[in-house]
Amino acid sequence: SRKGKTPRRHPPKKPPNSQKDPVGVYCRVRPLGTENEECCIEVISSTTIQLHAPEGFKTNRNGEYKETQYSFKKVFGVSVSQTELFDFVAKPLVDDLISGKNGLLFTYGVTGSGKTFTMTGSPGQGGLLPRSLDMIFNSIGPYQAKRYVFKTDDKNGMEVQNDVDALLERQKRENNLPVPKTPSSRQKVDPEIADMVKQEEAYKADGVDEDSSYSVFVSYIEIYNNYIYDLLEETPDDAIKPKPPQSKILREDQNHNMYVAGCMEVEVKSAEEAFQVFWRGQKKRKVANTRLNRESSRSHSVFIIKLAQAPLDADGDNILQDKNQVTVSQLCLVDLAGSERTGRTGAEGNRIREAGNINQSLLTLRTCIEVLRENQMCGTNKMVPYRDSKVTHLFKNYFDGEGKVKMIVCVNPKADDYEETLLVMRFAEMTQEVEVARPMDRPICGFTPGRRHRNQAFKEELSRKLEERGGPVDRDMPLVVDNLVYSLPPLPSCELTDPHDDITLPRLIEALQNRHRIRQMMIDGCLNLANVIKSKFQELDSNLITRDNFIHEQNGKLFEKDKVIQNNKSEIERLEKKTRMQEHKIDILQKATKIYEDDKRSLQHELETRDQRLHREQSEKRRMEQRMQGVVSDTQLRWEKECERRVNAMQLEMQNKLWVKDEKLKQLKAIVTESKTPGRPEPPPRQTQPNTFPHPGSFTTSTPVRPLHRRSRSAGGEKWVDHKPTTNVDLGTVLQPVIPNAIQVSAPNEKALSKCDRYVLTHQEVASDGEIQTKLIKGEVIKTRGGGQAVQFTDIETLRQEITTVPSRKRRSSEGKPTNGDGSDGTWTDVETRCSVALEMRAGSNMGPGFEGHGITK
Known part of the structure; x- marks a missing residue:
């Protein structure tokens, strides 16, 4: 690497795994809205459907309707229930989740094809998500760890805390809540949510490790306009200046898996609580009323179920405090937005932008699938453009072999959706040809299995024996506990049939003496045990007295601390009241400041406008003055020349008149002079x-x-x-x-x-x-x-x-x-x-500006 730059870390080499599974693609056909509506899809078998082109879509040269067949791993017709769909599609993914393997399940189709119903369901007909939650908690319910024992490290990993740290974390979380929840309020669940989560049959996974503790974390995000938003993030309500939601970024953890940085992960302890968290985020999801659906999803939603699992110690009582022993697996349930043309939705303004981003992200998904398919079938090594979209970038690990990938293609059989359905079928057919590497099995902890059962059996046996003996026994006295389990020998048969029998009575006497001896031993043992217990009680009493004194002393200190706390609380209340009053004043001042700033901006804008207008008027005035000065100077010069010309013309005209008169006089004089000559x-x-x-x-x-x-x-x-x-x-x-x-x-x-x-x-x-x-x-x-x-x-x-x-x-x-x-x-x-007969020159009519030359007449 070059100096000053950190070399890029390459992902660790995974062991070669030649086993690959194709992407599981399933098809679900929703019922028609009306019986008289034209249908373009026919279910031929459990794995094949056929598309009929409606009128107006003649593609053959002979004008015949084209019929196309598509095959899937499983086709679910209109009569298939949610339970059957869950059994075939989601149940194996939940089994893998509990076994420590990842899974990705997403629904794909046109708006109105039943994607959200398939994923979420309705009251009485729960979808894949609530059924998956119910199966998870039915499987790990008895083996769940206490709340806050597992803690996220904000780097897509998990840490294990001891009971004391977990208790402190719990108190801290509850104190930070604005309204503390009571146990009754925690147990209160919306009946509609309970109806969606509760299923007819309780599903349980087979791969539950009884010597491990589990904890479930859920997160809910949406990808809107190629930005990631956390739907579970709590934003403070501000009516004056509401804070918009902040987008999240994608990062890569130490195992080179992609995750959403800063996303809120909520620990849940029941399926109802998990679905209630999901429903809280569902209300924040971007939906809009389009021509195809009244509440059309305008974003891709991703509900992530993360399962943390850690083994117990050798005694089977506590969780191992080793972060490397914690196994984290996750199941991503994705509800993609509808893939249809923007013209059919009647979108305008922001809706066109939303639809464009939706289609762009789905197009990127198709492109990635095409490149993966081409690389696998043709042996090429083209780069898959995962980073072109947040959807593909987030789930690129699954296509690289980090878990199973399944897709449910939802289709609407009505004829209006034929073109979009045809494109969806082509994409599904291409996706089935992509193979994903099978994930490796999770390694098992090195301890001997059955620690939890042995510990539980020992506790039950000890409790039973103590109940039989009428009281508790110290665990530190195993010999005393062993002496308590002695029993008296049975009496021999004492029936006398012959008065001369000398065997039965001696045998009976011997048995009674043995029983008496054993009874005396038991009495002595009981007396010894009573003395031991008495000494223990005396020691305990002394300890209790010492503890009572200590407790009394601590109570005094606590009383003093309570007084200080009460004083601090009263002071805090006074300061809070003062703070609220100051905040109210600050709000009023901020509003007044905002009004003044608006007035100031408007006045400044008006002043700038007037200054600009005045400047334009002044510059126009200066230009006008210069123009007028030029016009005046030009006019003055022109009139001066005109006056000079007119004066010259007048002088010339007068000279011409004088010259004509002189010529006439000279000619007359010459004529007169010649007439007098002999x-x-x-x-x-x-x-x-x-x-x-x-x-x-x-x-x-x-x-x-x-x-x-x-x-x-x-x-x-x-x-x-x-x-x-x-x-x-x-x-x-x-x-x-x-x-x-x-x-x-x-x-x-x-x-x-x-x-x-x-x-x-x-x-x-x-x-x-x-x-x-x-x-x-x-x-x-x-x-x-x-x-x-x-x-x-x-x-x-x-x-x-x-x-x-x-x-x-x-x-x-x-x-x-x-x-x-x-x-x-x-x-x-x-x-x-x-x-x-003399010569005469006749002058023209205009002798001023011009003249006329005439010929000679006699």
Whole structure:
């Protein structure tokens, strides 16, 4: 083993035992509830039953009902009584128990199949448990030891105490009881319990050792939700705060047998007392009302009968004070919970959990049986999963060869239980194939048998002789006792038939003298005995006087002790009264404290809730303030830019108006100036192709005027992003803006937008008259909170070309003068005529945010 760890102890090797017995599996069929109910089970023989599938369970291909037969060691039909069942099943186990061998008997089946009735019974029809108790006490009744002579060592073993320790233990137990029981109350037994225990025939075992003393201990546990609870454990009643039952754990004793640690074992002296203890624990068992049974067992119950046996000493009077000579055997009677589907029980909530744990433990039992069967039939050495369930872990020693195992399969023949009954039959059939090693016989004590009988015979003979002699005799005087048994010799025949007979009278005289001599010897013996007895009486009187003085002295001391005890009792009563008063005050204070703690918890919870709500409101307020500050700053920046844009647009509009007026005045001035110049007038100007100007709105014609440039709004000090898609058609006839200090892109990107303040998109589309028009979509570049850029569109400027009709040239007349087409004189003679044919630029309707470029008209 590794350092710091204790090596695991292996179980001692048992002597090889080649004798094995299969698990005894019996079947009991309960009667149907009603006569008209469909039956699916038929008893064919004393060992075989047959299952008939009801309608709806056709399993053959031809649609026929499947019939299955199962064999058991013994089949008990509906007419079999409880007595016959006990004779075949439980009686051999009780015989083994008294012979020092262990046994396990459990009932298995669906809910409502009669498991509890088979195990417990009813008034007048006692089950296996009360009949087993009755047989045990009928067998060992005359040989029972006094109460508390046998004592459990809390390690699944027994110890033997002497009479003095047993008496002290008894007084201690009775003083600890809340209400001392009187002998009359002990003898009082519930009539119903007595009716269940008392049987028609008194069974007795044959293997009772008359030179041994016996004592019976019982314990009762239940396995609920895979937890072990002691049904005999006394829990204090507390209405304010009831204490839940504590679960127990399984441990292994020095012989590697499993037992429930801390389980209460009650010593009983009669079958009625034992069954009364069982009934007290039965009331605590977990039962529930299900769809299948009004009081369905929701746990596995285990009633353990433990028999302690120890030999007497050589004289046959006392029990040997040797723990190694004590033999302990036990019989476990197990009532398993019902094995059925949860859907049939109508379980909900906790009932589903209970049913799941029940089915899981039974499934573990089936798995262990399967592994045992496979290991025995196939020669494998698979590990049996005993520890997966408390039921299998508790009884693993029995399957390993510590005792006989028997199972009673209870079935209900009604058709509704067919599926569950089929599974139970398959499990029972598999269990019969498992073999358990036969337990070894108990070794017999080395003393010569018959010590109790010899001692009893000697006492009876001595009592008879003392009664004949008229008084008690000291046992220390065997010679005196032997002298008392002398008897006078018989007288010879004294009939005289002849007066000369000289033989009869001398013989008679000799016999009388002999009798007289013997009588005198007896008188002397009696006198000697009387003197001895007198001296003994005198010695006894002196001893009695001394003892009386001692007793008187001890009585005085006892009287003083009684006074002290009375004072202590009065003081104890006063303190108990004060204690009860303080406990009452403590209860009141605890209730008040509990109320205050509840109020404190509720107020603390409310305060925490309000603090959380206030914190959320404050954080929401801060977020709102930050959001509003951002909105205000964004709005302020946007309005500042909007105001700046509007001011710039207004200034540009006014400049455009002033420029248009200046152009008109200049043209008029030029016309007027040309009209005053002598010479031939020049022909009207010819329309030419427009040129591309440095900025929108600027254009030239053939009119000899000084080229003036108008600054577009896009040509300010701001930097523009000139977005011209590649799909646009480059037409020279349409006025195109030229934006200086701009970044031309075919697709906008973040890098270009981050360097500019304004944005313009050149878009071409077909107008309603079939001509292509250009739209300049303008916007402002705004920086977002996330560090990016966004474009906000503010204006759309439309550029289009209007085509008007040009009048035909003037023809000269025959005189050489220019004429109009209608033959009138075509000479421009005044300013009005010249102005009518002058070039005119007509401004668009909207000169603010955008403008329109028009063609040239004559």
